[in-house]
Amino acid sequence: MNDVYLEEANADAQALLDLYNTTDYNQHTIPAFFEQIMVPAPDFMGVDYMQPPPDLTAWMPEVDWLGQVDIFGNDFTPVIDQMLEAQVSHDVALPSETQPPNVTDTSHEKIDSNSAKRRHAVFKQSPWFWVPERNQHAFSEHENITLDERNVDLASSPHMPYSSNVVIPDRLSTGARDRIFQLVSKTARSQITIPSFPSADCVDKLIKVGIAKRTETDAWIHPYTFESETARPEYLTALVAAGCVCFGIPSVSRTGLALQEIVRVALNNLSENDNSVIRDLEYLQASMLWLDIGAFCGYRRKMEIAESSLQPLVTALRRAGRLDYVRYPAVAPSAEDGEEELHAKWKQWVEQESYKRLAYHLFEHDIHMTMVKHRPPLITYAELTLALPASKALWLASSAEIWRTRYLEMDISSNPPSLRAILKDEAAILCLHLDIDVQIARSSYLHGIAAQIWEHAQQSVLLHESSDPSSQLWARSRQQKLYQRLQREDFLLSRSPAVTCVLHQFLQMFLHVNLDLITRFAGKCGESAANSAYTHLSPWSQTKEARIAICHAGQVVRAARHIPPYQIRGPDSFMLYHAIMVLWTYSMMVRDRAKKTGTTTPMLAQPSSPPSKIVYLDDAASYNQSDIDSFILMNSGTPCLHIISTHQSVVSESGAPKRPEICNLKYPSQVMKVGVRLLDATHPDVDRETGPPLMRALCGLMEELGGLR
Template structure:
């Protein structure tokens, strides 16, 4: 159907040469040519920064008349008072910003140099304008063509023409029918370009001005379109059909996309690393990045009304509800001095600061601290001591080399520290190193340095500990060089074992810098094990002696078994370190329990066999199952607990992954608005985890006190938000303490809080029975976490329940670190009784309402396990100082 009437207003014809419009108007500055004089005028204003259209209200200049009209319209909609405020608040825009201010997107000044460059003492230079290249002229023309389409679509009077357009296009539209874009106060340039995209040729390239002029719409497209629509609706779309008919119909190509998007490499190229998306959005357009061509005056009106009119609850009322809010700064200061806050300082806190401790004054009195407990016959050879000294000197600064070389520890002291390392119960080195085949002469210098370091750190002597930490730093730097020089060393047992020992020494050092480095570098160790296939069962071979095996084949098979078993035990020790650091530092575990498919280590009887013949005899006489279950099989079947030596601790470390997941879901549910479904899931999960831990307690063989502490600490985490309690204690400041209080205020009244109290008391009970040398490292942090539970409950309950102290005399005292399970169950389920802690070494007990007394008991527990004449480990010293800070802040 043909249109009854055709548009009569046509633009003047432009002379064409060879099918293209002539560019008769050329810029004298950059030699760019245009087909229309108004395009040239607009282009010249970009060079001269001319703004001839000035607002009569605020004297703001514009380069285009339509922008001025829109700006004046915004003035008409404002009240006089708000307009005055906006005019006062608005600063005039500078002519051109200097280079530093432009790069930082900051306000500059007309006077150069500006005040910001003067203050920072940097050169204040205005970048020179460069004329566009010939390659950029076509892209500039494409931008001007987009502006032309914007002007034609808006009719140079957008606010008034758009409603009329909507009514005339569809006269039957009622007031209930939404009109397109009528709710917007103005239409941005980007929106207009998207609505009217630049046309493209059939070959996919942007069309030039000559192509656009061939299908240029009438001078007033709104009237023409309305007339066409009234007479023939189909003809009104002929203009758009003509423009789309030239598009490339190739599937997968959008004709409205510019060249730099259509010519991009496929997604697979980016995923494979063949292409780098660099400079995609660099269009080389000569745009005014100062936004002087856009009227953003409406934003001023919005800023004065919307964001600051919202009603926000005052913070003063929240602060009044926090008990003892004045003590939060004091508690925060206590955490700032603790191991949990590492604040690096330039030229002070670095590895080189410990090098002076490598020059050690050896003496007989110093060696007396090392108990003579020789477990291997071989002594440290002199050549190994020389290699160790060469390693240390290679990591030291030149000014310290001479001093360290003249006062390096003697062979006797180094050999004694090796023996101390192998026999120290806190290090448990005999479960990692095979003593019958251990030879100091075969150790790499890096591993030897770390072994001496671990032994020196465990000795209760301050100069020896300083020596140990300095050797650990030298070993860490030397090991990194080995990994860089020879990449095959990441699969070597000695080097990977050395990395593990470095991380273990640093993790429990009590020095915030070393602890943070160890936490960071635990991931590379686990990555080496994972990429080496050490978590897969197929990596490990079945090596077992047969009845017919004789020397030397039996000897070779035994040595192969020792090598593989050493690596297997290293993986489990790394898994243990990952789990202990996760519980201690309240961070996510790095190894998933689902990937632990490797078999359990062999029994200790086979491991401690002193020769190949003894190993064969122990293997033949072994009554345990020959096939070792994997860690996952041990986790799924509790029958393995009584059959294998390492099954109990493996089960505990495996279940910690599920407890951590539960704590994360619980933390999200507390902050969620929809709690019904989540609470049902969490309740079911909580009951399942509690049952699993209780079943483990029943089926497990008698556990050591360290294993009991680990079990009770997991039950504490299951019932208490330890991260929120630590926030309330002030580790992140007063604002975070305020946020945590709202959660803990409800938790302290729950059954889970009383359950966590009981398990915290059981941690203290197991810690009291530990040998003196074992209340350190992870066990010491477990005592600190138990103290946080007791402190938080006592402090919050004292402030929430005002009559708690009055009812103490009428109720029975529940000793949390005792064994009265019946009264404890009554307290947990019915909240009957007053929780208290029995004083170490006596029958007296302290109620939790006496927060200072509880903290005194914890401090005494940590200190009594170390002699008064000997210094406590640095980690224990830092924990004691933190508990003292909490005690003094909450008296």
């Protein structure tokens, strides 16, 4: 009887789908796609068919981002001395695995009849993408902004701007500060009123924050040869902007974004007046700084401009030969070098290493944009034949003498490997010399694999069921090979930074799901595209591929919880968002299939059947690997996630252990709750409205999608 019911239900569902896809059928007699999928019992007569679905751009500001505020306002200048000296520790608390789960039952959620109206109202005021308006320009949102230091009040940042203990010896002079002020006033012209400007000490500290922040990851700006007295003002201003956006104080961050805009315009003017600067290291570094700031700042206009402006920097480095090994002749100190000769060699070596680190940083930035923005890469891994950067011990030597001592003590390789070399030979990544920066090597290797995964995804799009068997076999073999290359213990949380682990798990997820279909199903490209995506994702959700994808999506969530506070605000936030969207889509397919088959109907419930075992997708693999394997291979168990904040206490106010809240993937709204709770917790003690705009946009979108019934 049950089998007959299932067959009839499937036949009815297929008939409805065929009817929807029939070209000569009057589509206005069928409810909107989102109402069919997301509302159990739609009102066929009350549907707004042109209603667009939620999209990230709906929560991203466009122009009116600065408002009528003082760019160096009353809380701009923080007590930076205290912040540079303070050491803040953050403990990540996770609930005990022995505590009984508190599974939230949302089976009786009420349908919100006003959700369609709210979504429609949001989209009437927000375009799908940024649409440039007439007379809109770089400073159109900065009019009537004053830079008056008399209103500057030193205030502490809610968090440490950086965790590096690097001490930068340079000190900004009043003359260098004046050159920055002249650049700002000249670039902004009469469009911004500047009655005063921060003192040299304040600007100096912001510059040092901007440099020190870079040393936390790939350290592509050398702190010990930095000389503000001879540096380009555009470069100095870019460093000030980079320092501003690290503080977590809204007015200071807004100042950084305004200075980023000034740097962008100033660099463009500089290259127009003097073409030779596009080969200058400081010009290229300043360009990379403003691109880093703008690419994930959360403001649509700035993000699109940053994305479209990456090509000139790539071209400049490529045409200068800085992606090729031939531009990097060997520079080695000797024990016989005099002081002058040694210092000259050190400076030459630092300049070469700066170009190397900039090139690899640019490559990783490009791959981030490729994976999270779904666009082709601008740099290929095959063209990066320049050697991997030298070890941090050499790079962060604070003087020429220390550099020589460390250099002579090391066994320096005569032919250091490049990214192309370690991708070509799998064993090369396992036996790196001590004179290579291992962190950059592993990160570059992972991004090189990411580029190959992107290529595989694009080639797979051209395959279909009627493709020749050899092509299908090749695609499957290539997928397995790439997946195998990602099975490395080097990228476990115990051995790599959490940000690297997020990318590592994201790539394994990416290999088993079409993210373009996921975003289309969520409504980014409209209702018709969402309907088409649904026809592909519904059968996908029942495959082993889907179960592998959501398992790695759960591990993205787990790795993101280990990122230190205030540090999720770049591509990692987009990776987390995409992981949540994969889990949410899977959940939507499961719920839709349950409605069609009637498995949620009380009459069909089987009380005698034992409860399915809970499989936590965001637990460490060592805890439940056998359960995960059973779920992937045999679809046994109930996939779930923990709903916790990054720094949530596991003890209640009464002192009793808390029962962790559990997200069952049967309930899509709970999946979105996992993502929102995690992103909100990345900035503890910071109100969402005053937090990073990108976090605000992502949380807003997930809450809106999670609210659909």
